[in-house]
Amino acid sequence: MMLSTGTSGLRAVMADSSHVFPRHTHDEFGIGVICAGGQISASGRGQVTAGAGDVITVNPGEVHDGAPLRGERRHWQMLYFDPDLISDLHRAVHPGASTDFEFTAPVLSNEAIAAALLAAFRQISTGVSIAPRLASEQALLQLLAPLMQIRPAPMAPRRHPEIRRARTLLDDMPEANLSLAQLAAEAGLSRFQTLRAFTASYGMTPHAYVMQRRANIAKQLIIKGTGLAAAATEAGYADQSHMTRDFRRRYGLTPAVFQQIS
Missing domain, CATH: 1.10.10.60 (Homeodomain-like)
Known part of the structure; x- marks a missing residue:
C-alpha cells in the first residue's frame, strides 16, 4: 500500500507479502524496517538476511532481489527518497560538504534507527493536513542524520568503463x-x-x-x-x-x- 506523504520526492510504502521479487532496481534511495517475518536478499553488497526489527536499505540503481524466509509472509514499512531530496537533507546535515551519499549496509540491526524510521513513517504518512511540514522535516533529519555520519565505503571501480x-x-x-x-x-x-x-x-x-x-x-x-x-x-x-x-x-x-x- 502506498501512502500519501505530503512531501515532494518521498513515497511511503507498507507491504505484507510472501512474493519472491526477482532482481530489480529502484531509481530512489530506500530505507525501511521489517516489522514481522523475515527476508533474504542478494545485491552487489552481498547476500543478507533481515528479520523483524531490522533496518533494510537500498541505493538507486542497486540490483537486488528479495524472498521471504521459509516462504512465510513478511511485513515491512519503507520510505523511498528521490536522490534530489537525499542531497537536500545531506546538505542540512553536512553544510558545505559534498552531497555524494550512499547507504553502506543493506541490513542494520539498530534499534534506535528502526525506532526513528517507524516514527518518521507514522509522522509522514498521516497526511499533509495533519503532519506539519516542520514536523516532517524534523522526523526525516532525525532518521537520516545517524546514517549520514557513516563514511561510505569506496565503490569498486568498474572493470569496463566503456x-x-x-x-x-x-x-x-x-x-x-x-x-x-x-x-x-x-x-x-x-x-x-x-x-x-x-x-x-x-x-x-x-x-x-x-x-x-x-x-x-x-x-x-x-x-x-x-x-x-x-x-x-x-x-x-x-x-x-x-x-x-x-x-x-x-x-x-x-x-x-x-x-x-x-
Missing part, C-alpha cells in the same frame, strides 16, 4: 527495440564482450536492465495519473498486457492495483 556508453543508450532510449549489435557498436566491443561486460558491471543483462527501466518509467507515469494503456506504450512495453505480466512478476501486483493504491 560499457557505460551502452548503458547510457539504454537510459536515453528505453522504449526503443535496440539490438545487442547496436549496444556493442556504442561500446566499441563485440556482442559477446558487451553482454559479458554489461552483466559484470551492472548485475543484470542488457535486456533485464532495459525491462527494469521500462517498469520504473511506467510506475512514475501511473503515479502521475497516466492511463494504463498510455503508460505501457510510453514506457516501451509491447502492449498493456505485456506491462501487466511484467508488473505481476516484479511487484506481486498488477498495474491496475498499483494505480488504485498510488
Whole structure:
C-alpha cells in the first residue's frame, strides 16, 4: 500500500507479502524496517538476511532481489527518497560538504534507527493536513542524520568503463527495440564482450536492465495519473498486457492495483 506523504520526492510504502521479487532496481534511495517475518536478499553488497526489527536499505540503481524466509509472509514499512531530496537533507546535515551519499549496509540491526524510521513513517504518512511540514522535516533529519555520519565505503571501480556508453543508450532510449549489435557498436566491443561486460558491471543483462527501466518509467507515469494503456506504450512495453505480466512478476501486483493504491 502506498501512502500519501505530503512531501515532494518521498513515497511511503507498507507491504505484507510472501512474493519472491526477482532482481530489480529502484531509481530512489530506500530505507525501511521489517516489522514481522523475515527476508533474504542478494545485491552487489552481498547476500543478507533481515528479520523483524531490522533496518533494510537500498541505493538507486542497486540490483537486488528479495524472498521471504521459509516462504512465510513478511511485513515491512519503507520510505523511498528521490536522490534530489537525499542531497537536500545531506546538505542540512553536512553544510558545505559534498552531497555524494550512499547507504553502506543493506541490513542494520539498530534499534534506535528502526525506532526513528517507524516514527518518521507514522509522522509522514498521516497526511499533509495533519503532519506539519516542520514536523516532517524534523522526523526525516532525525532518521537520516545517524546514517549520514557513516563514511561510505569506496565503490569498486568498474572493470569496463566503456560499457557505460551502452548503458547510457539504454537510459536515453528505453522504449526503443535496440539490438545487442547496436549496444556493442556504442561500446566499441563485440556482442559477446558487451553482454559479458554489461552483466559484470551492472548485475543484470542488457535486456533485464532495459525491462527494469521500462517498469520504473511506467510506475512514475501511473503515479502521475497516466492511463494504463498510455503508460505501457510510453514506457516501451509491447502492449498493456505485456506491462501487466511484467508488473505481476516484479511487484506481486498488477498495474491496475498499483494505480488504485498510488
